[in-house]
Amino acid sequence: MEIRMLIGSIVTLIGAIFIFLGALGIVRMPDLYNRLQSGTKASTLGTILSIAGIGIINPAWAGKAFIIISFVMMTNPVSSHTLARGAHHLGIPLSKKTVIDKLKEAEANEKKEEQ
Amino acid sequence: MVVIILTIVLGLVMISMAVTALTAQRVRAAVLASGIVSLIASIIYLLLAAPDVAMTEAAIGSGLTTIIFFYVLNKIRRSDV
Amino acid sequence: MNLKNVIQIFILSYLTWLALNWSVNADVLITGAIISVLIAVLLCSHCEVLQEVRLSPKSFAYAFAFVGVFWIELIKSNFDVALRVLTPSLPINPGIVEVKTTLHSNIGKMLLANAITLTPGTLTVDILDDRMFIHWIDVTSTDINEATRAIVSKFEKYLEVMYG
Amino acid sequence: MEYLTLQNIGLVTGFLLILIGLYGALTQKNILRIIVAFTIFDAGLNLVIVALSYIKGRVAPIIDQTTGITNLSEKFVDPVPQALVLTSIVIGVGVTGVMLTFALRMFKTRQSLDINDFKETKW
Amino acid sequence: MVEIILYIAGGLILLGMLTALWRFVEGPSSADRIMAFDAMTVTSIALIALIAFFNNRIIYLDVALVYGLLSFTGVIVIARFLEKGL
Amino acid sequence: MYKNMFIIVLLAGLGILLGSFLLTHHANKALPELPAYYADKTASEVGAANVVTAVIVTYRGFDTLGEVTILFVAASLIAMFLKTSKAPKDRHPRPSSVILSTAQKLLFPLIVLFGVYVFTNGHLTPGGGFQGGAVIATGFLLLLMANPQAEFKHGLLNFIESISGTSYVIIGILGAILGLGFLDNRFMSLGELGTLFSAGAIPVIYSLIGLKVGAELSNILHHLNEVQNEA
Numbered sequence: 001m002e003i004r005m006l007i008g009s010i011v012t013l014i015g016a017i018f019i020f021l022g023a024l025g026i027v028r029m030p031d032l033y034n035r036l037q038s039g040t041k042a043s044t045l046g047t048i049l050s051i052a053g054i055g056i057i058n059p060a061w062a063g064k065a066f067i068i069i070s071f072v073m074m075t076n077p078v079s080s081h082t083l084a085r086g087a088h089h090l091g092i093p094l095s096k097k098t099v100i101d102k103l104k105e106a107e108a109n110e111k112k113e114e115q
Numbered sequence: 116m117v118v119i120i121l122t123i124v125l126g127l128v129m130i131s132m133a134v135t136a137l138t139a140q141r142v143r144a145a146v147l148a149s150g151i152v153s154l155i156a157s158i159i160y161l162l163l164a165a166p167d168v169a170m171t172e173a174a175i176g177s178g179l180t181t182i183i184f185f186y187v188l189n190k191i192r193r194s195d196v
Numbered sequence: 197m198n199l200k201n202v203i204q205i206f207i208l209s210y211l212t213w214l215a216l217n218w219s220v221n222a223d224v225l226i227t228g229a230i231i232s233v234l235i236a237v238l239l240c241s242h243c244e245v246l247q248e249v250r251l252s253p254k255s256f257a258y259a260f261a262f263v264g265v266f267w268i269e270l271i272k273s274n275f276d277v278a279l280r281v282l283t284p285s286l287p288i289n290p291g292i293v294e295v296k297t298t299l300h301s302n303i304g305k306m307l308l309a310n311a312i313t314l315t316p317g318t319l320t321v322d323i324l325d326d327r328m329f330i331h332w333i334d335v336t337s338t339d340i341n342e343a344t345r346a347i348v349s350k351f352e353k354y355l356e357v358m359y360g
Numbered sequence: 361m362e363y364l365t366l367q368n369i370g371l372v373t374g375f376l377l378i379l380i381g382l383y384g385a386l387t388q389k390n391i392l393r394i395i396v397a398f399t400i401f402d403a404g405l406n407l408v409i410v411a412l413s414y415i416k417g418r419v420a421p422i423i424d425q426t427t428g429i430t431n432l433s434e435k436f437v438d439p440v441p442q443a444l445v446l447t448s449i450v451i452g453v454g455v456t457g458v459m460l461t462f463a464l465r466m467f468k469t470r471q472s473l474d475i476n477d478f479k480e481t482k483w
Numbered sequence: 484m485v486e487i488i489l490y491i492a493g494g495l496i497l498l499g500m501l502t503a504l505w506r507f508v509e510g511p512s513s514a515d516r517i518m519a520f521d522a523m524t525v526t527s528i529a530l531i532a533l534i535a536f537f538n539n540r541i542i543y544l545d546v547a548l549v550y551g552l553l554s555f556t557g558v559i560v561i562a563r564f565l566e567k568g569l
Numbered sequence: 570m571y572k573n574m575f576i577i578v579l580l581a582g583l584g585i586l587l588g589s590f591l592l593t594h595h596a597n598k599a600l601p602e603l604p605a606y607y608a609d610k611t612a613s614e615v616g617a618a619n620v621v622t623a624v625i626v627t628y629r630g631f632d633t634l635g636e637v638t639i640l641f642v643a644a645s646l647i648a649m650f651l652k653t654s655k656a657p658k659d660r661h662p663r664p665s666s667v668i669l670s671t672a673q674k675l676l677f678p679l680i681v682l683f684g685v686y687v688f689t690n691g692h693l694t695p696g697g698g699f700q701g702g703a704v705i706a707t708g709f710l711l712l713l714m715a716n717p718q719a720e721f722k723h724g725l726l727n728f729i730e731s732i733s734g735t736s737y738v739i740i741g742i743l744g745a746i747l748g749l750g751f752l753d754n755r756f757m758s759l760g761e762l763g764t765l766f767s768a769g770a771i772p773v774i775y776s777l778i779g780l781k782v783g784a785e786l787s788n789i790l791h792h793l794n795e796v797q798n799e800a
Contacts, residue, residue, distance in 0.1 A: 009488040012533075016492035016499075018274060019526055023502035025281040026522060032514050033319065033331045034290055035506070038277050039518060041316040043499070043525045045274050050492065050529035051547075054536050057485070063218035064544045068528065071548065075555040077313035077320075078672045079521060082559055084321045084331065085666060086566030087514040100291040100338050103322055103329040117490055122366055124497060126373035128504060133377055133400050135508060137384040137393070143564075145396045147516055149403075150557070151507070152377070154524060156403050157550065161534050161543060163370055164420040164437045165410050166695035167621045168445050170546045170687075172406070174703040176449045178553030179786065180399060180456050182560050182710065186793040187460045188392070189569040191467055196392070209682045216686050223765040231685050240678045306671040323667055367596055375587045379580055386576045415597050419538070421608060421620035422695065423762065426539055429612050433605035436620065438597070440604050443624040447636050450699050450782075454643030457789055461650040464796075542694045549687070549700065552680065556707045559669070559714050568663035569717060569794075 008056030015049030018042050031095035032087055036080050044076045122162055129155050142196045146184045153177030204249070205236040249303070255358045262354035269315050269350065277316040277333065291335040292321060295328050295344040297352060304359030311351045318347055370411030377404025391463045391473050395456065402452045406445045413441035486537075493533050500526050517561050524554035616759035617692040617768040625697070626771050630741065630752030637737070637778060644785040651796045662717040673715035680708035688779030692768040698775040702782025709787040713794050723791070730784035733777040740770055740777070 025038025048069050055065030088103060129152050136148035153176045160169035188196055213228035214220070249255075280287055299305050309320040312330060319331040330347060337343055381401025388394050414437055421436040423429060467473055500523055507519035528547045535543035563569050600608060607628060608620055617623040625633050688701030712719060744753035754774070760767030 005485045009485045009492075013488050013492045013495075015529065016495035018278070019499040019529065020495045020502075021278045021281055023499035023522065023526075025277070026503055026506045026519065028281060028286060029288075030286075031290075032512065032518065033292075033321070034288060034333060035515065036518055037316055037319055037331070037333050038281055039503070039506075039522045040525065041314065041319075042274060042277065043522045044314065045270060045316075046496075046499075047525050047529045050496070051532050054532045057536065058541075060218075061541050061544065063215045064541065064548075065532075067212070067215050068532075068544065068548055068551065072525070072528070072551060073314065074310075074672070074676065075551070076525065077310040078669060079555050079558040079562070080518075081309065081313055081320050081666070081668055082562040083514060083517060083521070083565075084319055086562040086568075087512075088321055089566045089663065090514070092512055092514055094292075095290065097288060098290050098292075099335050100293060102294040102338075103292050106294070106324070106327070106329070117493075119364060119366065119369065121493070121497065122369045124501070126369055128501070129373055130376050130380070132504075133380045136396055136400060137380065137388070141513070142390065142392045142396070143513055143561075144510075144516060145393060147507075147520055147561075149396050149399050151504075151520065151523065152400055152403055154527065154550075154554070156407055157546070158527060158530065158534075159370060159373070159407065160410055161531060161546060163366065163410050163414045164418065164538075165413075165442045165445075166420050166422070166540075166543055166546055167619070167697070168406070168410055168442050168449070170549050170695045170700050171446050171449045172403075173546065173550045174553055174700045175453050176403065176406075178557055179453050179703055179706070181557050183453075183457050183460055183789070183793065184392075184396075185560050185564045186569065186790070187464050189564050190464055190796060191392075191473070193473075195390075205678050209678055212679055212682055213686065216683070217690075217765075221764060227689065227765060231682065231689075235678050235681055235685075239681060302667055302671045303675070306668050306675075309668050310672075320668070365596065368591065371591055375584075375591070378587070379584055382583070383576070383580055386579075387573075415600070420540065420542075420695075422540075422542055422693075423612060423618040423620075424540070424542065429762070432612070432620075433600050433608040436600070436608045438600055438604045439607055439620040439624050442621050443629060443632075446621070446625065446699070447632060450636055451639055454640050458643050458646050458650075461647045461793075465650050545687070545694050545696060548683070549696070549704065552683070552704060552707060556710055556714075560710070563665070563714055566663050568665060 005057050008053045010053070011056060012050045012053030015046040015051075015053060017046070018049065019046030022046060030097065032092050033084060033094060036084055040076065040080045044072060047072060118162060122159060125155050125159055125162075129159075140195075143185075143188060146181060146188070150177050150181040153180070202236045202240070205240045206232050209235050249359060258354045258357040262351070262358070265350065265354065266311055266314075269311075273315045273317045280333070289334050290331065291338070292329055292331050293335060293338060293343045293347075294340055295330055295348050296340060297326050297328060297344075297348055299326075299352065299355060299359065301359045304355050307359070308348070308351055308355055312347060365416060367411050367414045367416070370407055370414065374404045374406075374408035374411060377401070377407065380404075389474050389476065391466065391475055392460075394475065395459050395463065398459070399452070399456060402448075406448055406452075409441050409445050409448075413438035489533060489536065493530065496526055496530050496533070500530070514562075514565060517558060517565075521554070521558045524550065524558075612762055615754060615768060615771070616762060617771055618763050619692050619694065619697075621695075622692050622697055622771065622775070623768075626691075626774050627752065627754050633778070634737075634741070634752070637734070637781060640782065640785055641734070644789050647789050648792050651792045665715050665717075670715040673711045677708050677711060680711065681705055684708065684779065684783065685776075688775050689765070689772055691775040691779075692771045693763065693765070698778030699782055701775075701779040702784075702786060705779070705783035706786035706790060709783075710790055713790065717794065723788075726784045726788055726791075730781050730788070733781040733784070737774060737777045737781070740774055744770065 022042025029035045055062045132148045132151045136145045139145040157169040157172040209232040217224045317333045322329045384397030418437045421439040503519045503522045531547040611623045615623040684701045684704035687696040691697030741752040745751045747756035754769035757769045
């Protein structure tokens with residue numbers, strides 16, 4: 001009983017630490033794509049772990065916690081993918097550290113073929 | 116006590132976002148800021164023991180209003196929008 | 197109107213309904229069945245999304261293995277990115293690389309892209325037929341084949357059995 | 361220190377939002393920004409009403425295992441203002457939608473979003 | 484013991500929200516703002532779950548689900564608005 | 570200049586008014602008479618676990634009827650404003666990626682199911698017709714996101730809207746004939762408190778409101794999607 005609640009609260013705490021690190025990444029990273037990497041992904045794992053911890057503490061809440069977790073895991077990658085795709089189409093620049101951009105080359109190639 | 120501190124922080128965020136909404140350079144940033152005002156309002160509704168209102172604010176006040184705003188902004192493409 | 201598709205959507209909705217209500221009273225069961233049938237027949241008779249799923253014992257086993265591998269990768273790479281964020285010099289080497297996938301079904305591609313996106317360090321930016329463009333936080337190779345081996349292969353071998 | 365209650369914080373935040381929203385609606389020139397200020401005003405008004413209905417130490421007016429079914433009027437916060445605010449939020453989105461489509465029509469006829477360009481009905 | 488750990492977790496979550504807010508104010512592009520908005524709303528789901536735990540009401544989790552659903556659709560709409568696909 | 574002075578004086582006056590209200594008001598220690606009656610009697614009189622839902626649907630049912638009417642008028646106004654400028658389709662939106670369209674197909678039934686859950690459980694958990702309708706409209710919105718030029722079944726939406734609106738009024742009249750007054754929920758059995766089939770007609774009424782609101786909001790979004798781009 002007591003052990004289970006302790007485990008649940010520690011899982012929640014780990015989730016909160018991941019959320020904080022993700023937010024730190026949002027501020028520190030140099031360009032949008034790297035921010036998406038650290039920011040929304042780490043926040044997603046943090047949220048999942050927090051809710052899982054709450055579900056462990058109260059086993060009666062496990063069903064709803066499971067629904068929320070699977071829902072977040074289904075939707076969050078889709079929204080970050082859509083955002084990254086839109087940003088790249090809009091031409092939001094990558095940082096100076098970037099070594100390669102194959103997508104830009106591919107789009108340039110397609111345009112050349114059309115003409 | 117913890118709840119009071121949490122509410123104060125959330126209230127300060129709401130007010131600063133409302134000021135941001137009025138001073139933002141582009142309308143889309145203003146709309147996003149007012150969306151954040153509504154989202155945080157729904158957390159404060161939960162703290163004030165009103166889950167029904169919180170759900171309505173999250174679904175209708177924040178979600179649908181922002182979506183309708185962006186549909187209209189999509190029809191008015193100008194440099195300051 | 198495809199019977200297999202309708203039955204799959206019905207089972208999915210019914211399980212979701214039971215998990216949402218978290219009770220097995222008769223009224224919950226009956227209402228859920230009626231609502232799930234209505235949704236499956238009226239709204240989803242044309243969305244052929246779960247058609248390509250293969251239903252065999254082997255694919256179920258691989259599904260469990262996929263979930264396990266996915267969670268291990270998720271936690272491992274989260275620690276990796278967290279370390280990068282905490283290091284003062286910010287050791288990143290980002291770039292957008294191209295990889296190839298051998299999956300044909302849409303849902304397999306979507307699951308693969310979602311798994312890649314959810315693991316920090318890699319992010320699916322765009323997908324054109326079987327070419328996927330992935331933003332990689334630490335580019336070790338710009339070659340298509342090597343990037344494919346490093347990013348895609350670990351998930352693909354499970355998804356291939358499940359969705360083809 | 362006794363002024364620092366949940367209700368008072370909600371009231372102060374709501375009042376400040378009302379003032380900010382009203383100031384924005386009166387001073388902005390762009391129609392879309394006026395509508396944004398109006399939604400902020402709306403949010404502040406609703407927050408004030410809900411904060412007034414809060415009573416310290418009481419719970420949300422929904423019966424379940426944690427509340428029991430006796431002496432409910434000594435455990436619940438006021439449900440009537442909450443129902444009122446629910447109505448107000450739904451009507452708010454209808455009004456905002458109408459305002460936005462009207463702004464769209466105005467933009468289409470005059471290619472301008474400045475409120476000073478529409479003076480025919482001014483008196 | 485459990486409650487103290489959860490209070491610390493709540494504090495960290497709030498700090499994360501505020502840090503994301505800084506990125507929202509800072510910009511520089513619209514896409515950055517949307518990303519900060521997304522991170523904030525995902526974080527808020529965890530905050531709502533904690534509030535539900537401290538009030539001991541399972542019904543608050545419904546609010547978290549609606550919140551997540553609407554913020555997801557909002558981010559998709561704004562991203563499609565940016566790439567002119569609306 | 571005078572206008573700015575006027576605005577500042579107005580806001581300062583309002584600020585002083587609100588501030589003095591804040592300093593003089595006393596927090597309630599107990600519920601007033603009417604809310605106390607609602608809180609005590611809802612379980613036995615109406616049978617709903619959610620007191621707010623009981624107030625909205627039964628005690629203050631006329632307000633909700635008016636609210637639904639206002640939303641209907643708003644939807645009609647939006648349609649009227651946008652329909653007059655119907656032009657040939659000249660929109661070329663950027664197509665969505667495979668990931669979004671596949672995820673939409675998978676999520677759409679689940680979102681609609683969740684909306685139905687929200688409004689059928691309106692008397693037990695927070696939520697109800699308006700929130701559930703908004704969630705269903707979100708599902709349709711996702712459909713539009715994945716394929717902006719999708720052909721919508723306009724007739725079906727209008728049919729659902731009018732049928733559910735009429736049924737709502739008919740149930741209200743049934744309450745007046747069989748029960749005690751217009752929109753009275755006690756002509757169906759109250760059931761056991763806390764189960765799905767309880768609270769008389771409240772789940773039925775809220776489901777009808779949910780369908781109507783969902784159809785109306787989907788219609789609004791569809792009209793906004795169809796109008797052609799300007800400038």
